[in-house]
Amino acid sequence: MANITNTQIAIIGGGMVGAALATLLACARTTWKVTLIEAFPFPAKDTDAEPIYQPSFDARSTAIAAGSVQLFEQAGVWQQLKQHATAINQVHVSDKGHIGGTVIDKNDLGEKALGYVIPNAWIGNVLLNHIQQQSNIDIIAPAQVKRLQPKQTGAALLIENEDENFTLDCELAVIADGAQSPLRKQLGIDVEVHNYQQTAIIANVAFDQPHNGIAYERFTDQGPMALLPLGESEQGCESALVWTQPQDQAERILALDEAGFLAELQQRFGFRLGNFTKVGKRDSYPLELLVAKEQVRSSIAVMGNAAHFLHPVAGQGFNLALRDCAALVAELAAAFDQDLPLGNLDSLLRYQQTQENDQLATIRGSDTLTKLFSTDQLPQAALRALGFIGLEALPVSKQWLSMQSMGQAGRRVNLQ
Numbered sequence: 092m093a094n095i096t097n098t099q100i101a102i103i104g105g106g107m108v109g110a111a112l113a114t115l116l117a118c119a120r121t122t123w124k125v126t127l128i129e130a131f132p133f134p135a136k137d138t139d140a141e142p143i144y145q146p147s148f149d150a151r152s153t154a155i156a157a158g159s160v161q162l163f164e165q166a167g168v169w170q171q172l173k174q175h176a177t178a179i180n181q182v183h184v185s186d187k188g189h190i191g192g193t194v195i196d197k198n199d200l201g202e203k204a205l206g207y208v209i210p211n212a213w214i215g216n217v218l219l220n221h222i223q224q225q226s227n228i229d230i231i232a233p234a235q236v237k238r239l240q241p242k243q244t245g246a247a248l249l250i251e252n253e254d255e256n257f258t259l260d261c262e263l264a265v266i267a268d269g270a271q272s273p274l275r276k277q278l279g280i281d282v283e284v285h286n287y288q289q290t291a292i293i294a295n296v297a298f299d300q301p302h303n304g305i306a307y308e309r310f311t312d313q314g315p316m317a318l319l320p321l322g323e324s325e326q327g328c329e330s331a332l333v334w335t336q337p338q339d340q341a342e343r344i345l346a347l348d349e350a351g352f353l354a355e356l357q358q359r360f361g362f363r364l365g366n367f368t369k370v371g372k373r374d375s376y377p378l379e380l381l382v383a384k385e386q387v388r389s390s391i392a393v394m395g396n397a398a399h400f401l402h403p404v405a406g407q408g409f410n411l412a413l414r415d416c417a418a419l420v421a422e423l424a425a426a427f428d429q430d431l432p433l434g435n436l437d438s439l440l441r442y443q444q445t446q447e448n449d450q451l452a453t454i455r456g457s458d459t460l461t462k463l464f465s466t467d468q469l470p471q472a473a474l475r476a477l478g479f480i481g482l483e484a485l486p487v488s489k490q491w492l493s494m495q496s497m498g499q500a501g502r503r504v505n506l507q
C-alpha cells in the first residue's frame with residue numbers, strides 16, 4: 092500500500108461523502124487515478140460482510156432524496172442500494188399542539204417516491220465494496236493523513252499507517268474528514284458555528300400499525316422529531332427515529348428504560364402509528380450548524396461535513412453534499428478534457444460558484460426550520476402556523492419545498 096507515491100485525486104476520508112465522491116469520480120472518467128485514504132479498515136470484499144462501524148456508517152438511516160437516487164443510478168450503485176431502501180410515499184409535517192400541518196404526496200408530484208430511507212451501514216457496504224472493485228481507485232486504509240502540504244502545483248499528504256509514514260503527491264486533495272476536520276484546522280480555514288444546544292437521539296422503533304411508506308416530521312416545543320419508514324414493504328412496522336431534544340432532556344431520555352422511553356415517545360408523537368412496542372440501540376449526536384468560510388484553494392477542496400454540517404431536521408446534509416460532489420466531478424471532467432491540471436483554482440472556484448445558491452438555500456432552510464420550530468414563544472409559534480397554512484394554500488410554495496426536500500433544487504448533472 093505504501094508503494095503508491097502519487098495520484099491525481101486524493102480523497103481524505105472514506106465516510107458517506109468521501110466514498111460517494113470516489114464512486115462518482117470512478118464512473119465519470121475511467122482513466123483518472125483516484126486514491127482514497129480512510130482511518131478505519133474497509134470491510135471484506137463482498138456485500139454480505141458484517142456492517143462496518145465508523146463515523147458515517149453507523150446505526151443511523153439516511154433519507155436519500157430523489158435527486159440523489161438519479162446520481163447513484165448514473166454511478167451504477169442504485170440497484171444494490173435499493174435492496175434495503177424503503178420508499179417514502181408521503182411526508183406528514185405537523186406542529187404538535189398548534190393548528191396547521193401539511194402533507195407532501197408522491198402522486199401530487201408525479202414521482203415514484205419522494206425519496207428512500209436506507210440504513211447507513213448498508214450504504215457503507217455498497218459504496219465501499221463498489222470502490223474496491225474499481226481499477227482506477229486505490230485504497231489506503233486503515234491509515235490517517237497527518238499533514239497536507241500545498242505545493243506550487245498540487246499537494247503532498249503525509250500519511251501514517253500501522254507500519255510507517257509515507258508521502259503521497261496529488262493534483263487535487265479533497266478533504267472529507269468530517270465536521271471536526273483536523274486538516275481544515277491545520278490549513279487555517281475558519282468556520283462559522285452556531286451551537287443549537289440540542290442533541291439528536293436516534294434509534295429504530297417498532298409499532299403495531301403499518302407505516303405505509305409515510306415519513307413523519309413532527310415539530311414540538313422541545314425540538315423537531317422525524318420518523319422515517321423502514322423495512323422492505325409498506326406493511327412494515329418499524330421506523331428510524333431522529334428525536335431532537337435540548338441537551339439536558341436528551342440525557343434524561345437516553346437514561347430511561349425501554350418502557351419509559353416508549354411512553355415518553357408515545358406522549359410526544361401521538362398514536363398515528365398505533366402503540367410503540369420496541370426501541371433498538373439508542374445513540375446521540377450533539378447538533379450545531381458549522382460552515383467553512385473557504386471551501387476551495389488551489390489544489391484543495393473541502394467537502395461534506397468538513398464544509399457544512401447541518402441540523403438533521405430536513406434530512407439534507409448528505410443530499411446536499413452529494414450534489415456538491417456531482418458539481419465538482421462535472422468541473423473536474425471539463426478541466427481534464429481541456430488538459431488542465433485537476434487542482435487548477437479556476438475550475439475549483441467555478442465549482443464553488445455553481446453550488447453557492449444551493450448550499451445557501453439548503454443551509455438557511457434547515458437553520459430557519461430548526462429555530463422557528465424549537466420554541467413555544469408566541470411570535471414564532473404564530474409564524475409557523477401561518478407558514479403551514481400558507482403552504483397548504485399556495486401549491487407553488489409547497490412544490491418548491493417538495494422539490495428542495497427531494498434534492499432536485501440544484502441543476503441536473505450528467506456524470507459522463
Ligand SMILES: Cc1cc2nc3c(=O)[nH]c(=O)nc-3n(C[C@H](O)[C@H](O)[C@H](O)COP(=O)(O)OP(=O)(O)OC[C@H]3O[C@@H](n4cnc5c(N)ncnc54)[C@H](O)[C@@H]3O)c2cc1C
Pocket residue numbers: 103104105106107108109128129130131145146147148151152153154155234235236237267268269270273291293333376394395396397403405406407408409410411412
Ligand atoms: C442524526 C443525523 C441524521 C442524519 N440524517 C440525514 C438524512 O436523513 N439525510 C441526509 O441527507 N443527511 C443526513 N445526515 C447528515 C449526514 O449524516 C452527513 O452529511 C454525512 O454523514 C457526512 O459524511 P462525511 O463523510 O462528510 O463525514 P463523516 O461521516 O464524519 O466521515 C468522515 C470520515 O473521515 C475519516 N477521517 C477523519 N480524519 C481522517 C484522516 N486524517 N485520515 C483519513 N481518514 C480520516 C473518518 O474515519 C470518517 O470515516 C444526518 C446527520 C445526523 C447527525
